[in-house]
Amino acid sequence: MHEEVPALTATPLLETRSLTKEFRGFRAVSGVDLAVERGTIHALVGPNGAGKTTLFNLLTGFLTPTSGTVHFDGHDITGKAPEQIAPLGIARSFQITSLFEAMTLQEHLELALASPTGLANQWWRSVARLSRFRKRSLELLDQVGLADRAGAPASSLAYGQKRALELAIAMALDPKLLLLDEPTAGMGLEDVDRTIGLVKSLSAGRTVVFVDHNMHVVGSLADRVTVLQSGQVLAEGPYDQVRADERVITAYLGAVHE
C-alpha cells in the first residue's frame, strides 16, 4: 500500500484522489484530484456553489467523503475526525468568522497553543497554568497587529480584526498546512491589502490553500490556482495561465450573467 512508504519531500503535501461528496444525490464535490505541493500557496476559485467550502470540510474532517481518498503528509486522513486531523498539522479558518465570543484574544490563543500539550485535560490545575503560553500568544497577536487588544473580548473586535484573529489562531497550531476559507470575505479594500500582506508573511515556510472570490487577492498570493465548477476541477495551473483559459472565462462570465 502507498501509506506504508515514507513520505518523500517530492510528493505533494496534500493529495486527493477522485474525492467525491454527495448530498442526497447532489454531487457537491465530484471526482476531485488535487495535489498541493510543499511550500506553495494554492488558491481554490470558482463560482458560488462550486464546492469549495465542501472541499475544505472534506479536507479537515468536518464532512466524510462519499468516495475517494485524502492523503496528507504520508497519512491517509480519509474520513478522520477534525480533532484527529488538526494535530497532524492542518489548521483552518472558517468562512463565517468563528470565534468564542466571550473569551479574550489572549484566551483564544492560549487555548489553541494548549491543544497539543494535554494541559486541557487537567481539571485539577488552575486556569492560571495557561499563562505559560502568554509570551507566544502575544507574539502571534503582534504578527497580526492585535497585540494591544490582547485582553479584550473577541466580541469587541471589528470585522477585519476578527479575521486577523482567525489567522493568529490558525498560526498558533503551527500547521504544516494552513487552510483559509475566504480570508478577505466582506472586507474593505484597505483590510484586503493588509490581509494579503499578512498571509504572505505567515506563509513563510508553510503550505497554504485558500478560497477567495477576489481575483486581486488570488493574483497577488497564489503560486497555483485550481478552478472548480459544479464540484469538478475545471482548470489548474499558474494564475496567468488559468486566467487566460477559455473555459474559465466562460464559467465566470456565465455565472455572472445568469
Added chain:
Amino acid sequence: MSEQMTAKVDVDLAQPSILSRRSPWRYLMLLAGLAVLVMLPYWIYPPVAMDILCWGLFAISVDLLLGFTGLLSFGHAAFWGGSAYCTGLIAITWGVPFPVAVIGGSVFAMLIAWPIGWLSVRRTGIYFAMVTLAFAQMIYFIANQLRDLTGGENGLQGIPRTFFGIDAVENDSFYFYYAGAVLIVIGIAIAWQVVNSPFGRVLTAVRDNPARARALGYDVEVFKIKAFVISAGLAGLAGGVFAISHGFASLQELAWTTSGKVVLITVLGGIGTLWGGLVGAGVVVTLEDYLSSSGFEGIGLITGGIFVVIVLLFRHGIWGTARNALRRFVLDRRRATRD
C-alpha cells in the same frame, strides 16, 4: 453539515463577573458565604438547611453542564436518586460512616453516568435533554422493579447515620448538618476548580463554538462525556447526603419531576454563575418548606409562578442579574471618575 459543527447552545448567559480573579471582594464574599453556611441551622430548621445545601450542590452540578458546557440534562434525577439508593444500601449493609457511603453513592452515579453520557452527547439541545430523560425514566422503572433491593414504592427505609460513634452527629440533625456540609463544600470546591481549570476553559469553548474547538484539535465528545461524569458525581454526592439526612430514599428521588425541579433551581439562581444554584435552592427549598408547613396545597403553583416571574423579568436568574447590576454599577462609576 454535521450537527456537531453547527450546533450552538442558545442560552443567554450573564456577563462575566466584573471582579478580577484575585479581587479582595471575592474573598470577602466567600467569607460572607461561609458565615451564612455556619449560621444557617441557627436560623432555620436544620434538616431544611441541609436540604438547601443538597439541592444547591445538585443545581451546581446541573449548571456545570448547562452553563459551562452547554448541555441541558433533563435526567439528573438518575444520579441524585441512584446515589441516594446506593448510599442507603451501603450504609444499611455495612454500617460504614456516612461519608464513606455517600462517596460510594457518588462513585455509583459516575459509573452509570459514563455509558449514559457516552450515548447522549452525540445529540445536542432538546434531543440531548430527551435522551437523558429517557435514561432517567429507565432507571426509575428498574428501581421500581427491584423491590427486594429498593423497597419499591415504599422506598428504602431506615438508612443509618453512622458517624464514628459520635452521638451528637448521629442523632442530632443540628450537628449532622455540619458533618454533611463538609461533604457539600468539598463538592462545591470541586465544581469551582473544574470551572477554573484549563479543562473548564475548553468546556466553555465547546459550549460557545464546538466546530472551532474541534478544529483546534479538541475532541468535543470526550470533553462533554467527562463533564457529564463529573457533574453526575457531584449530583450523586448531593443525593447521598440528602438520603442520609432524611434516613430514607424514595422513588421520588428518581422521578422526572426531580430532574425538572433542579433545572428550575439552576435557572432561578442563574445559568453559568455556579453560585446561583445555592441561591436558587435557598429560595425554592425555604419557600416549599414554608408553604407546606402552612398547610397550603398548591406549592407548585407558587414556585411555578415565581419561576415565571423571575425568568421573564430577570433572564439571568437571581445571581446573574445581581452580577450584571454590579458590573454596570462599577463600569458607570469608572466612567464617571474618568470624565
